[in-house]
Amino acid sequence: MTDLAIGAPVAEREPEAAADHPPFEIPKFDIVPRVGLALSAVVLVLLIVAIAANKIWPLMFFHVAFGAGWTIIDLFLGLVLGPIMGMLSPQARVEFTTRLMPKMVVIMPTVVTATLAAGWQVATKTGTNLTSFPQHGWVVASMIVVGVMAVLALGLLEPANIAVLFELKKPRPRPEVIERLMKRFIYCAGILGAMQIATLVIMTKLGSS
Amino acid sequence: MTERKLPPVTGLAMASLTLIVIGGIYLSAHLPQHVSLTPAIILLAASALLLALNLVLLSRVKGFAWDRFFQVGKWSLLAYAVIAGTIEYVFLRNHLSGGPLIVLTLSLVVFAVHVPTLVGFTVARYDEPATVPAATTHP
Numbered sequence: 001m002t003d004l005a006i007g008a009p010v011a012e013r014e015p016e017a018a019a020d021h022p023p024f025e026i027p028k029f030d031i032v033p034r035v036g037l038a039l040s041a042v043v044l045v046l047l048i049v050a051i052a053a054n055k056i057w058p059l060m061f062f063h064v065a066f067g068a069g070w071t072i073i074d075l076f077l078g079l080v081l082g083p084i085m086g087m088l089s090p091q092a093r094v095e096f097t098t099r100l101m102p103k104m105v106v107i108m109p110t111v112v113t114a115t116l117a118a119g120w121q122v123a124t125k126t127g128t129n130l131t132s133f134p135q136h137g138w139v140v141a142s143m144i145v146v147g148v149m150a151v152l153a154l155g156l157l158e159p160a161n162i163a164v165l166f167e168l169k170k171p172r173p174r175p176e177v178i179e180r181l182m183k184r185f186i187y188c189a190g191i192l193g194a195m196q197i198a199t200l201v202i203m204t205k206l207g208s209s
Numbered sequence: 210m211t212e213r214k215l216p217p218v219t220g221l222a223m224a225s226l227t228l229i230v231i232g233g234i235y236l237s238a239h240l241p242q243h244v245s246l247t248p249a250i251i252l253l254a255a256s257a258l259l260l261a262l263n264l265v266l267l268s269r270v271k272g273f274a275w276d277r278f279f280q281v282g283k284w285s286l287l288a289y290a291v292i293a294g295t296i297e298y299v300f301l302r303n304h305l306s307g308g309p310l311i312v313l314t315l316s317l318v319v320f321a322v323h324v325p326t327l328v329g330f331t332v333a334r335y336d337e338p339a340t341v342p343a344a345t346t347h348p
Contacts, residue, residue, distance in 0.1 A: 032284075044295060051302055113292045117299050120237075124303045131242055140238045147230035154324050155223035159331035162281065166332045177335045 025091070026173065029098040031165045036106035047114050051121050059125065062118035067203070070111045071196045074149075077104075078193025082186040094168070097182070101165050108153070116146065128206070135209045142202045149195050157188040215334055216266035222327040225259035228252045229316040236309050246308045253316055260323050267330065274336035282329030286321065293321040 050058035081100075085093055123129035128139055164181040167173045232252035236244060267273075297317055300310060 044291065047295065048298065051299055054302070109288065109292060113295055117295050120296075120299050121302070129237065129240065131239065136238075140234070143234045143237060147234055151223055151226045151230055154320075155219065155226055155327060158324070159219075159328045162285075162328055163331045163335060166277075166281070167335055174335070181335075 026094055026168055027098050029102055029165075029168075031102055031162065031169065032105055033102050036103060040106050040110040043110050043114060047117060051117060054121065054125060056122070056125060059118050059122045062114050063122050066111050066114040067119065067199075070108075070115050071199055073107070073111070074189065074192045074196045076193075078186075078189040078191070078196075082189050082193075085182075085186065093182075097164065098168055101161055104161055105158075105165070108158070112150070112153070135206055138202055138206050138209075142199065142206070145195055145198045145202065149192055149199075152188055152192060156184055157192070160184040160188070213334070215270060216263070218263055218267055218330045219327060221259050221263045221266075222323050225256045225263070225319065225323050228256035228259070229319055232256070233313060233316055236313060240305075240309065244309070246312060249309075249312045253312055253319070256316070256319050260319055260326075263323070263326065267326070272338050274333040274338045276339045277336040278329040278333035280329075281332045282325045285325035285328040289321045289324050293317040 047062055050062055085096060088096060120129070123139065127133060128135070130136070133139065160181045164178055164185065167177050167181065229252065232249040235252070236246075236249050297314060300313055305313070
C-alpha cells in the first residue's frame with residue numbers, strides 16, 4: 001500500500017514532535033487558477049462552435065485530441081505519478097500537490113466535457129450510435145466504461161481533489177485529513193487509469209472496424 | 210482523527226449518479242429507435258429521491274460548516290451547470306425531443322445539483338463552522 005503520510009506543518013508542530021516529522025512548508029497557490037478558467041472557457045466556446053457547425057473534422061479533433069488527453073492523463077496519473085507521489089518526501093509531496101491539483105480541478109472537467117460532447121455529436125453524424133451500426137455493442141460498452149469512470153471521478157476523485165486544496169489553504173492544515181483525501185485521490189486515479197485501458201481497447205476496435 | 214457522525218452523503222450521491230448514468234446509457238443505447246421510457250423514468254425518479262434524501266439528511270446536521278458548503282457549492286454549481294448545459298445543447302442540436310429529451314434533461318439537472326452538493330459536503334466536512342456553539346467553546 002502506498003504510504004501517503006504527511007507530517008504537520010512547521011508553524012504549529014510541537015518541539016518534541018518535530019523530531020518525528022520532517023518539516024514542510026506550503027507554497028502559495030490558487031485553488032482554481034484563473035488562467036486555467038480562461039483557457040477552459042475558450043475551449044468550451046470552440047466546442048460549442050464545432051458542434052453548431054457539425055463538420056466532421058473539428059468534431060473529430062475535439063473527440064480524439066481531448067479523449068487522448070483524458071486517457072493519457074488518467075493512465076499517467078494513476079499508474080505512474082500516483083506511485084511516485086507515494087514515495088516522495090512530505091515536503092516534496094506538498095509542493096507537488098499544490099502545483100498539480102489546482103490544474104487538475106480545471107483540466108479534467110474541461111477535457112471530459114469536450115470528449116463526451118464532441119463524441120456524441122460524431123456518433124450522431126456518422127451513425128455509430130444507431131442500433132443498426134454493426135459494432136453497436138462496442139459503442140454501448142464504451143458508454144458503460146465512461147459511465148463507471150464518471151461516477152468514480154465525480155463522486156470520489158473531484159471532491160477529494162478540491163477538499164485537499166482547501167485543507168492545504170488552512171493556516172493549520174491537518175495531516176491526517178490530507179493523507180485520507182490524497183489516498184482517495186490516488187487510488188481513484190489508479191482505478192480510472194486501469195479503466196482507461198478498456199477505453200483504449202474499445203476505441204481502437206471501433207476505429208479499425 | 211476524531212470523526213463526526215455525518216449522513217452517508219457520498220454513498221447516496223454515488224448511488225444517485227449511478228442510477229442516472231444507467232438511465233442515460235439505456236436511452237442512448239436505443240436512440241433514435243422508439244424505446245420504452247418507463248425504466249429510464251423509474252431510474253430518474255429513484256435518483257431524484259436519493260438527491261432529496263441527501264439534502265434532507267444534510268440539512269439536519271448540526272454544527273456543519275454551512276458557509277464553506279455554500280461557498281464551494283455555488284461555484285461548483287456554476288461549473289457543473291455549464292457542463293450540463295453543453296451536453297444539453299448537444300441533445301438539442303440533434304433534434305432530440307419529447308419524452309427522451311425530458312428524461313435526459315431532468316437527469317442533467319440531478320447531475321448538476323448532486324455533484325456540487327457532494328463537492329461542497331466533502332470540503333465542508335473537514336471545515337469548522339463559522340459560529341461555534343458557546344457550549345463547546347466554553348465548557
